[in-house]
Amino acid sequence: MRISTAALHNAAILQITDRTAALVKTQNQLASGKRIVTPADDPTGAVQALGLDRALAQSQQYGRNADAAKSRLSFEEQALADTTTLLDRVRVLALQANSGALDSVGRQSIATELQTRLGELVDIANRRDGNGEYLFSGYATSTQPFALSGGGATYSGDQGVRLLQTSDNQKIADGHPGSTVFMDIPQGNGTFVTGVGAANTGSGIIDAGSVTDRSAWVPDTYTISFTSETTYDVLDSSSNVVASGTYAPDGAIAFNGIQVQLSGAPAAGDTFTVTPSGKQDIFTTISNLITTLGRPADTDADNARFVTEIGTALAQLDRTQEHISTVRAEVGGRLSVLDSAADTRADRELDLQTALGSLRDLDYADAIARLNMQLTGLQAAQQSYTKISQLSLFNYI
């Protein structure tokens, strides 16, 4: 083919320009360390990288959320641990009071300590987290949740539970409302609660009782009324007799799927009550104990009542301990879920970073090899051009 002189030069210059452009691109990649400098370099890869970037940022945010949840849950865990310690002390004091060796002065000193403990417990229930938010007030984190009043405490928070997102499809509660922790504790044995009639004159004592057949239990307020020192009737709230029998000390009285045990010597006309369990807050439990300790202990009946009430209080304290333990177990469970989620997240972030790296980051070995090849190519193009361009027939004329 005939080649025009201009075409010869143009072609060579075009080649050199193209090679320079390719060289500049490689240099740009080397300087930035990135394989994809603009989306056009690899549109699919760029979009994938954007997705991975987002997933990574999201995962890191989930980490922050988890940290926030963990910090609050740790505060809660500490408060619950302190509550448990406090309740242990209250239980020891109650047992001490129950030993029978104490006179009213001794009881009074126990009552005084209990009063202090009660104040301490309210302080625990009113604790704040690292951000100054109340731990146990539900959504109303700027409202002090608990205040002592009369025979217990009032709760000014709500039942809200805050959920924090810790992965795409996991939301973890960062606490419990105070009502759940300190207020909603089932009374007695969880089904019913026993009591001693205020006007009793005998020394009869009733225990906390137990359920023998849950299906036969009919929730109602029952009165065990002694018609003589040895016979009793069990009346329901409409004064119908549901059971009656002969009293033997330490014998069980059973009706409607439950049984209670009476001991001591009840007098005729004495009454004992069985009422369905409601809920009792922890503050009322301690307050009741203080009230019991302040009662006169002069007569047999007083004593019987004292023993029964201390028994009820101890049973209630056990319930409360159990309840707090359940809440603690839940907090512990959440903390461990957070820990394992953190591990999963770390693995996933590593995967994401690896994927992102292989997608977007430059393979230096490959790029440098390419750079050298392109350099050689450009040099060859330049050298051959200078040689060829010198060729001319005019040189020989």
Next chain:
Amino acid sequence: MATNFLSTGISGLLAFQRALDTTSHNIANVGTEGYSRQRTEFLTRPATLTGNGYVGNGVEIATTRRIYDDLLAGQVRTSSSTFSSMDTFATYVNRVNNLFSDTTTGLSATLQKFVNALQDVTNNPSSIASRQVLLSEAGGLTDRLKSYDAQLATFDQQVESQLKSEATEISTLASSIAQLNQEITNSQARFGQPANDLLDQRDHLIDQLSTHIDVSTVAQGDGSVNVFIGTGQALVVGATASKVTTVADAYDATRHGIGIIQPGGNTVNVTGSMSGGTLGGLLDFRSHVLDPARNALGRISVALADVMNEQHREGIDLNGALGGDFFGIGAPTVLGNTANTGGATVTASIADAGALTEANYYLEKTATGWSLKRDDTGASITLSGTGTAADPFTADGLSIVIGGTAANTGDRFLIQPTRSATAGLAVLVTDPGKIAAAAPIRTEAAAANTGSGKISAGTVVDASDPALRSTVTIQFTDATHYTVNGAGSFTYTSGSPITINGWQVEISGAPAAGDAFTIKDNSGGTGDNRNAQALVDSLNAKVLDSGTTSINDATTRLIGGIGVTARQAQASRDAQSVIKQEAVDARDSVSGVNLDEEAANMLRYQQAYQAAAQIISVANTLFDSLLAATRR
């Protein structure tokens, strides 16, 4: 006798001198753009008949003509027109591509930062600091979106101004071509010889014209060439050139197309039939990349504002007040055609961001009513409603109201649903306390409840219900029935939603008779993060394209789409560059000057010239010897 070969020698001398002239002309023009090499063609002079046969009389010059192939020149024009169209397109697309290239400060990353800031508010809703960060990130996000939109608007202005200069350039080239046509016709008519250099000049101008726009040429018998652009619009006819100018769009006076001023003075808008060349590339870029990108960006802004505002209105702020709009957004634009004769006015608003498309629409008054067509596909869209304020037309997420006086059949309006959205984007919440992170209601189970019934936290379904935050007590009369505020008797199904006063709760489990649940105002719930979490959820949800695309999907699609277009444009440009180079090489292999060839020619003609001179010298010697012989 001797005179004969003397004149033969002189004829050779003259011919080779002319050939050397042409060779030196070729050498001198080796670097001239558009120059075609020329060749002097010789013709044997008619011989003289003598008694003993024909005796040759030497050589004469037939003509000097340029070596030029119309077909090859046509191929160069076609390929360079396509190339410069692709080149312009690729250059502009690449600028858009570079605009979206930054991954650390890019759209996707900024959006994620905003969502993360929102998550931080869910972690600590009562903290003013984290709320302040959210407002800053919201500002950052709107700034980012607006700066993209502003950049795209700048590209639009650059396209506008380049279109103007293209029109001027084309007009100038056209008038030069017409003038050269005139000169060529005159010259060739007068001398009967090809006006080589004028032809080269004119053809080179047509080459140049072809880089601006597609051209087709028709050669005339008198040496002139008629030039047509687009789909056959005459640009140059003989010695007359038309003028090309920019004309304002019938809907949008700020936007221009291309028009041809006809001999009568009328300007005809021919934008739709223009293709190829820089002009075609610009128009292509504007309609296929720039406008869709701005619309897509606008739709992202609309979705962002819509999703945030809707959810934000369902929450309450730190002061217990219901949230207002979080983002402000630009309304759809409606532009009337300048040819409209009726007095109707059209207003459009966004009714459902989820059904919104990235397209523009044409609304036209027909004999029977109104019709709506998509700009990009031309598809007809069914309008529901009657177009009054009380019952607006709705279609593709738009709500259209016709006002003013009656429209006439044929009146048309251009609706751009999302074009101006981004420009109007603003953060309306300035007080961090006014971020509605909490839900307006909370639920409670009564402490005395004996059953195992549990109540959900509740969600808002209609924040505008006036009784939304009134206290409502749901009390069970038995295990399967409940009253609301002491009235009625409703059947209870565990887990099924109960909707009253604009909220919705679920009660599950086995509540006992007498159990009560209360739904009440959540004022004071400063630690409640439910609405902030709902904001996060709805930002991550697939809200666009009838629930198939999330806001983030839309951003990556926009960025990825531009990346793909840029890559394709570069690849096509590179491929076309090779095709164009091949066409140029093919033409140059015929028309281009090769210096070696010229050197050889020079030697050849030089030697021939010397030989012819030698003949004269011989003739001289012969005369001398003849004279010497006769002198004695």
